[in-house]
Amino acid sequence: MPWGRVTGSMSYPKVDVVFDMGNPFLNRTVDGFLKIGAVGASKVAAEETYHCIKRGGLSKGKVEDALSKMCKEGFYWGTVAGVYVGMEHGMERIRGTRDWKNAMLGGAITGALISTASNNGRDKIVAHAISGAAVATAAEFLNYLT
Amino acid sequence: MPWGRVTGSMSYPKVDVVFDMGNPFLNRTVDGFLKIGAVGASKVAAEETYHCIKRGGLSKGKVEDALSKMCKEGFYWGTVAGVYVGMEHGMERIRGTRDWKNAMLGGAITGALISTASNNGRDKIVAHAISGAAVATAAEFLNYLT
Incomplete structure (x- = not known):
């Protein structure tokens, strides 16, 4: 793992169904958002660099423009990843198995x-669902x- | 694994460096080409369906057109995946470690x-290398x- 876990997992009681269902889902989504968002932002940073x-030269306007692009792209990548990770986890819970079909269904729902x-x-x-x-x-x- | 291994691995002698280096590389590349190529072709098949x-109606021309698109897209996806898998494996051999940087470098070389x-x-x-x-x-x- 390149970075440490940002989202700490609460010690939820196994009796509480809502907590058991809801929390790992949210944790993964936030985790996916932050990590993949960072990758998206880094991509823009590399491109802008x-x-x-x-072209040479570095003005204040250019840096601000690059930062704004980084935020936008990072947010977009993060959202897609967060939704996908949540959906893939949801599929695993619903279907009860771990295989490539979870990824396929999760990807389709995320695209849609x-x-x-x-x-x-x-x-x-x-x-977009098919893609x-x-x-x-x-x-x-x-x-x-x- | 959804499908069985298509590429059988030869029982190469450990003394021969060329075989030891070359064969798993080629195996993975062909494996990646076939599997991801099939995913790309399936994507086009789903879209065309x-x-x-x-629109309704199914003519011979439409089916031929769809098949040609499937072949093209399948070949493209397969090529990208084959090159990527080979490069990622190569990075692992050169760097001697297994981490996310192999994927990053492999992706950059594949894009380029x-x-x-x-x-x-x-x-x-x-x-394209950055992407x-x-x-x-x-x-x-x-x-x-x-």
Whole structure:
């Protein structure tokens, strides 16, 4: 693990069904949001650094612009990852098994949710759900391969 | 594992360095190509099925068109995955450790290679390398989270 866990897990009592269901779900979502959000922000930082080196010069406006882009992209990556991690965990709970189908279903729901939140039409939502499912399945398979 | 291993591993002698280096590398690459290629092809199949259901009617031309798209996209996804798996494995061999930096470096090299193969300019190659590194790192982090 590159970073330590940011979200501490509460010592919830096993009797309380709501806590048992709700808390690991929230923990993972926040964890996913922070970690993948950081990756998204780093990507923009790397891109902006390359552009600055190439064009030369560094003004206050450029730095502010880069920071704003980092926040936006980091937030977007984080949201997608948080929703996906939560959905994948939810699928595992509902289906009761751990396999690549959880990733596929989680990816499909994430794609559809993010697309719905962006006010897309039905066709686009379906396309994004299919893409989400495919990307999540591919990422899951790559786990086993690498 | 959803499918059985397609590539059998030869019982290579440990004395031969070339075989020891070369073979698992090739095995993984072919494995990645076939599995992720199949995911890419399935994605197109799902998309085309949705379009057919929506618009109705199924002609010979449409099926041929869908099959051609499946082959193209499957080949593209497979190539990216094959190169990535090979590169990630290569990084592991060179660096001697297993961590998220292998994924990052493997993703960056894959992005740059695929971009170079598509005859892109230097700026695009750098952009694709950064994107590849970010996506691979994010996928690696998601492993730990899900």
